Amino acid sequence: MTTSRCTLSGIKLVALIMLIGTQRLSAGENDVVPMPGKFPATGAGVYLAGELVSVDHVNRRGALRLIGDNDDGRYHSAPSHRFALLPYGTVRYHGAPAELRDVPLGTVLHGMFLLPVEGITDFPPPEKNSSKYVPKQTQALTLEDDFSFYERQGQTWKIEAVDASKGAFKVSSDGQQVTAGLKGEQSFEIDASTRVWKGRAFGELKDLSPDQNVQLNLTWTPDWKNGKFHVADVWTDQEARDVARERQRQIHIRHQRTRWLAGWVDHVEHQPGGKGIVTLTLFGGMDPSLYDAARAQAKPGGGASVAAAEWTLRSWWQEHDSRNGPVLDFKDIPDAPPGSSGLQLRVQFTRLLEGYRAGRIIRFRPNGFPNVKLPPEERVNSFDDR
């Protein structure tokens, strides 16, 4: 892990919130500039895919080696594509919500990317020598491994032929065909490092046989320049895929219950004596049970803690710095835009925090979630950590 210390990036971003918080996103374009406080329109961003080559999971940043396109120049000298997850950007792994920390280096990821937030040039920092191989879209709206990406769109791989002794593995797409990504007949490499998942147990290469419908996770191979991949994992049956998905879902739930649910503030209604009602929207992509837990607090005696957080979703000393108040009500907004859960809640506070301002990121803890101190490397400990 490399923890980037971009001192003023967060500060500038918050300053930007104040400047452009009311502007609207243009929808459905590749050059969408994300705006704090506004979710992008459906279809915004460009599709990029590549192998995860570095991760700063604390700050939700990383880099992809974009998949080869037969270009020698890219093969020889292209820098990796550094990205930052938007605060409402989602990661899915093994078909379930995830964090970057859950995704091993070397995993091929698919994502939708937007342009940098206007005025924020600290991350990724500007290239000294601009490269035609690095897209301008650095802000990740979604990241998915192959399993999640293809399964979500209804596409599976049907094994056409397998020759373990030669490392040959030939598949063809089946089911709903994806519009971006791999489809049709594809040849991948396999070897003894390939993990075969069968039922609730490990399988072996000999368990792979033609006509099986499988899901794969791909990774690097020396011939990556020409769009070739090595198979890292194969899920041979539905039970194997369900086991993988459920395990990841539980990892995700455990993580979110201690890190709390991310969202942002939509509106603050001030009341005399420094009191106020904060309306907030939770970000999308989390397990539905977590949203249900939030909704369940909108009852007499129910409540939630809200901690101020940074653009990176990092919070300070959340169990002390947060304020708790009753959840007055909630609203499910239909056709929520990308990044949004559509779940909007109103929380009453006797005192407000500076971080409770429209467009600012918060972490939301429904009563009953653990109120714990985060590890020091995850917390914002000082001005310099932001």
Place this chain on the structure above:
Amino acid sequence: MANDVYGEEFGMKRQTIFLALLTTVLSVFAGKCFAAEPVGFDQQVQPFFKTYCLRCHDAQKQEGKFRLDTLPREFVDQAAAQRWGEVVFRMNSGEMPPKEEPQPKADELGRVVDWLSTRIREGESARMAQRGPVSHYRLSREEYGHTVHDLLGVYLDVHQPGLFNEDPRWHGFDRIGSLLSLSPSHVDRYFRAAETVLDLAFPAQQSKSTTVRREAGQGREQWMAEHKITGNVRWRLFPGRREHLMNISQPGNYRVRIQLSGMAPPQGPAPHLSIWNQQLKKSIFDQDILAPEDKPIVVEFESGLSPGGFQLVNEVAGAFLQEGEGDHTANVTHGGGSLFTSSRDSRWINPTGYMLFTDAGEPLYPMLLVDWIEWEGPIVTEADQKKRDGVFPVNPAATEFDPSEIQARLKQFATRAWRRPAIDAEAERYVTIVESELKAGETLGPAYRAGLVAILTSKNFYYLEEGSAHEKRTTVNDWELASRLSYFLWSSMPDDELVAAAQSGTLAKPDVLRGQVARMLTDSKGRRFTEAFPRQWLQLHRVGMFPPDPGLYPEYDKWLEKSMTLETLEFFQQVYSQNLSLREFLDSDWTMVNPRLATHYTLPPLAQTGFQKVTLRPENHRGGLLTQASILSLTSDGTRHRPVHRGVWVSETIFGRTPPPPPPNVEPLAPTPSNKPKATIRMQLEAHATHATCASCHQKIDPLGFAFDSFDAIGGYRTEERVVGGSGANPPVDASGVLPDGRAFKGSDDFRKLLIEDLDRFAESFVEQLATYALRRVMTIDDAGQIKAIVQASKKDGYRLRDVIENLVLSDLFQKR
């Protein structure tokens, strides 16, 4: 020879007989004068005794070995007064007459108790006012402080712990000579105080006045540059926040300047700057601050400061960081690496701190933003230095001295300090002290200082003496008159001009005295009178004695409490400086408020800080002293208003009449049970006033208090009474009533109009209180005529305050011993 002897003997006998006769005549005369039957006893009391008491307590029968018919009626006599007090107590408590005996009606009993109580009080007053050939009036500690300032230019904080005892009060007055006794403890404290005063006036090393300035951004420059933060750093004082910003190492007078902004939330109170002495645990400066964030103001004041640390505090009600409270978020708001440059930048600098401003820049709480503080001192003004010049010998380091110089200097200092010429023999005693110190090896400086200490610890300094041991005088002499006058109006020693008038022997002449009074009334030291007299007359020391329950009155805080008292003092000062009529004390269409009180009274918000005159409208239901929050709160307890106490206060302060004491063992009002409808205090009182004695007194007292039932325990106006416990809605307030003379009123507005009809009566009471303050003794029946004369003289000018003061000073009463 024999004849001569006989004749001489006869002559002596004749002389003896004459003297004996004279003595008899005089004693009879004196007996007639001083043991005269109090007027009204036969009419008011005797018939009652005959009907209800004497059957068991006369010559034939003495139940309980007590005989009432021969009980001496000299109420001036303490032993007799005590026995009469016992009689009143027994009747008041319902013990007498016994239940099986015929019972008096309530008004019958009330009249007798009232009459006897009045005589007992008059007797007490006469005892307290008794003067011997020489009267001694010890200085109160306030007066001591003012005196040493005017003598040596020294600022002595007489309230600092351990310096002086608190002076005893009689009905609020802390300068009554008969109460200000002297104990060994006092002598010890006077000695230490004298040492302190001389240390301050003549320090071993004269400290130079310096100016120290602290800016909020000091020491943060590099950090800010590294983090690319621009703008001026300010200390942000949210409610309850304290910043330790000033340290004083040398005691003395300091000039303090502070640049700051102060912003009130919409419909909220203004921020309040308090400068808190951490050692003495008291505020040395208080002011509401109103100045926009981008237009700070500079507040400047001078004060005598003792060594220690000083905090700037934003002290307002509902502060979310109280002293000692561990509020993590409040600590985050000001702590760690956070800093404040502007309400806009603070939004991103410290996200986990409390939100202090809205997006539009409006404060959510009363906010103070301090740029810098500067203090200069210790300042010794030319005027202060002049007071010290010539007190010390030319060369304090000398080991030899000229006795005549020392004697002259000590005599001169003693004359000033004692407020009358010191004679050579007196000065010689202090020269002896200096000499003995020198013999013990001291240099002239410390030895001479011992002489000065002795002068300041002489009774001649801390006592005002009036009269002569060897001469019977009924009036004060010019020196005594000068002191009486200066301690009346300035709470301090006479100045040079007054001394000169006394020295010339012309001060008692009406024209000279009138001229001196006119001069003194316009002197800035007159502020001491307008601070001390109303505080004592109105018993403002009782404000805050029972701090209200914060659950019932969350808006109450120390600054509101202080502002309440300040309103009354500023009101008095306004009447004084504008020479307005005493009528203003009873009702007025104006008052003096600061932003804090304007909020409390729901008056339109003020645009400026400090106390200012505001016009009152009928819908404000306020005017005069009686509707001021100070008066309304000092007559309340921690949870509720007390109509009876308000009535007693009005009776004593406005009408100069103290009601009889309450009967013993009165059951307190019980809280309303939760299953009973909510009831006002008035309703509860009326339900309980069933005892005959209670009813007779309460008929006179209660209406005076009920008139102000529209005001709660902290002086807030209300139409319904907030009742804890009970069921149903809070009951509406009923502030109507009927005065004992039958005049009816609907509420405090009506009541104040009725009071104005009694202006003459109030004026008489006021003059009595003013004379009590001025003459340092309780007024007696003997003074009544002269008081009436002063009232009459003042009436033609409409009872204007300064004219009343002048008439008092020019009266016979003022010069009477």
